[in-house]
Amino acid sequence: MAPPHISIQIPYPKTFDFDQCLFYLDRGYDECLYEIRAGKLTAAIEREGNIYLFTLSKKGSSLYLQINQGQRTPNLDKALREHITKWFDLGRDLTAFYELLFAEKTCASLAQQYHGLHLMGIPDMFEALCWSIIGQQINLQFAYRLKRRLVERYGRSIRYEGKSWYVFPHPSKLKHADPTELKHMQFSRQKITYLLALAKAFDSGTISTQHLTALSSHEAKQRFLTQHKGIGIWTANYVLMKTIRESDSIPYGDSGLVQALKNFKVIQDKREHEKTNAFFRPYVGWQSYLSFYLWRSLYDA
DNA sequence: TCCCAGGTGTCGA
DNA sequence: TCGACACATGGG
Numbered sequence: 593m594a595p596p597h598i599s600i601q602i603p604y605p606k607t608f609d610f611d612q613c614l615f616y617l618d619r620g621y622d623e624c625l626y627e628i629r630a631g632k633l634t635a636a637i638e639r640e641g642n643i644y645l646f647t648l649s650k651k652g653s654s655l656y657l658q659i660n661q662g663q664r665t666p667n668l669d670k671a672l673r674e675h676i677t678k679w680f681d682l683g684r685d686l687t688a689f690y691e692l693l694f695a696e697k698t699c700a701s702l703a704q705q706y707h708g709l710h711l712m713g714i715p716d717m718f719e720a721l722c723w724s725i726i727g728q729q730i731n732l733q734f735a736y737r738l739k740r741r742l743v744e745r746y747g748r749s750i751r752y753e754g755k756s757w758y759v760f761p762h763p764s765k766l767k768h769a770d771p772t773e774l775k776h777m778q779f780s781r782q783k784i785t786y787l788l789a790l791a792k793a794f795d796s797g798t799i800s801t802q803h804l805t806a807l808s809s810h811e812a813k814q815r816f817l818t819q820h821k822g823i824g825i826w827t828a829n830y831v832l833m834k835t836i837r838e839s840d841s842i843p844y845g846d847s848g849l850v851q852a853l854k855n856f857k858v859i860q861d862k863r864e865h866e867k868t869n870a871f872f873r874p875y876v877g878w879q880s881y882l883s884f885y886l887w888r889s890l891y892d893a
Numbered sequence: 894t895c896c897c898a899g900g901t902g903t904c905g906a
Numbered sequence: 907t908c909g910a911c912a913c914a915t916g917g918g
Contacts, residue, residue, distance in 0.1 A: 728900040734916050735899080780914045782901075824901045848899050887899075 600669050602655040602676055607686035609708020610650040616712055619891055621732060624740040624758060634660070636750050636757035639671045643750040645757050646672060661752045678715040681837065686710070689878045696874055699856055702885045705892070711884045714834040717801045718794045719760040721817075724827040725786045726779075741777040742766075742787075763794035786822025793820060805836055813838070833880040840879040842872055852886035855893050 604610075611631070618628040626635035632649040644662035648655055657672055677683060686708075693703040714720035726742070727735040746761035746769060767788060774784045793799045799820065807813045810832070817828040826843050833841040843849060850862040858871045875882045 724899085725901095727898090729898065729913085730900095730915060731898045731917065733898095737916095778915070782913060786901090822901070826900055830899075843899070846899050847897080890899095 598664065599656040599658040600673060602657060602673055602682070603653075604655060604680070604682045605685045607684075607690070607708060608680070608682065608710055610655065612706055612709040613680055613712060616709060616888060621736045622740060623736060624743045625760060634757070636759050637672065637675060638748065638759045638762075639668060643748055643757075643759060644668065644672075645750055645752050648676060661750055661757075675715060679713055681710040681713060684710065686881070689881050692875055692878060693882075698858060698871070699882070699885070699889075702882075702889060706885055706888050709885065709888060711833070711837070711881055713837060714831075716760060717799075717804070717831065717835045718763055718790070720831045720835045721790055721799075721823065721827065722760070722766075722787060724830050725783055725790070725822050728783070728822075728827070738777065738779060738783075742774075742779075745769075745773075745777070763791040767791035767795050782822070789821055801836065810838055810840065833883070838880060839877050842879050842883050844868075846883075848887050848890055849883055852889050852893075855889065856886075 614628050614631065614633060617623070617626065617633065626633055628634075632647050634645065634647045636643050636645050638644075642662060645660040647658045647660055649658075650656070655676065657676060659668070659672075662668070690703040690707070694700050714723065722742070723735075723739065726738050730738075743758045743760060744756075746765050747758040748762070749756040749758045751757075769788060769791070771784050771788065774787070775781070779787070790799070799817075804813055804816060807816055813832055813836075814825065814828045817823045817831065818825060823831075826845055829841045829843045830846075832838040833843070845862070847862075850859070853859045853868060853871070859867050872879050872882065
């Protein structure tokens with residue numbers, strides 16, 4: 593175990609506010625892959641077959657990452673740094689986005705209320721796709737419960753101070769999951785079919801982040817994803833936004849997005865597609881961020 | 894009981 | 907291409 597005083601420093605851009613991000617991560621759902629307590633984030637991560645536990649906190653103008661469990665190596669330091677940078681989108685400065693919000697006026701309050709909130713990603717594409725499928729057409733509370741059952745049954749874990757810390761199940765493990773068992777865990781037949789097919793596709797290499805990022809256009813990426821059963825346009829856009837951080841990936845039709853647009857009086861009905869498009873048009877380059885901020889606004893509505 | 898929730902697939906016009 | 911509908915389950 594690494595001595596507790598050893599920690600990795602991770603710098604962040606001036607538009608970043610750790611507390612805003614922690615608030616988003618800790619919205620009161622039964623999250624099973626990390627824990628937030630007293631301004632610190634603790635989570636497990638799997639690298640090169642080993643599971644490590646780390647805690648992330650803020651001191652001054654840097655984030656500090658402490659490894660609680662697992663042997664520390666230079667490779668691990670680098671991997672953790674990359675993981676946090678991807679998860680919190682630390683490579684991005686939001687100044688231009690805030691200028692746009694102020695210029696467009698309709699949602700200018702977002703720039704003030706959530707200043708420093710970065711788009712919280714899901715770096716692992718398999719996890720992002722599974723999570724999208726789990727969450728389709730059910731309420732988030734139930735979706736989190738299903739995720740917990742899946743993770744605790746098929747995910748690897750590490751013990752630390754009397755508690756198990758899980759990482760998301762690996763495709764090679766999930767592809768062998770028993771459909772009957774998943775049914776007992778309250779997964780619908782559709783979700784079971786989609787999840788098992790997805791696990792097989794990842795395990796065989798049919799779907800991979802490398803394949804996806806190699807495609808040239810947003811449309812090509814959408815097509816690549818939506819040819820798989822269970823992945824529709826909403827899921828494709830959600831994953832492109834959360835995993836490879838496409839800047840203009842709007843999850844059209846999303847019920848939360850529709851609600852937020854109604855709250856801001858942009859639309860009155862979800863079928864007002866042209867009004868929605870016109871609203872998003874000036875935000876090219878930041879449409880994913882705008883969608884994310886609109887989701888965030890729902891928790892204060 | 895009814896409607897909705899961070900949808901998707903299928904079918905028929 | 908588009909709308910209607912089935913799927914599936916919990917919460918308000």
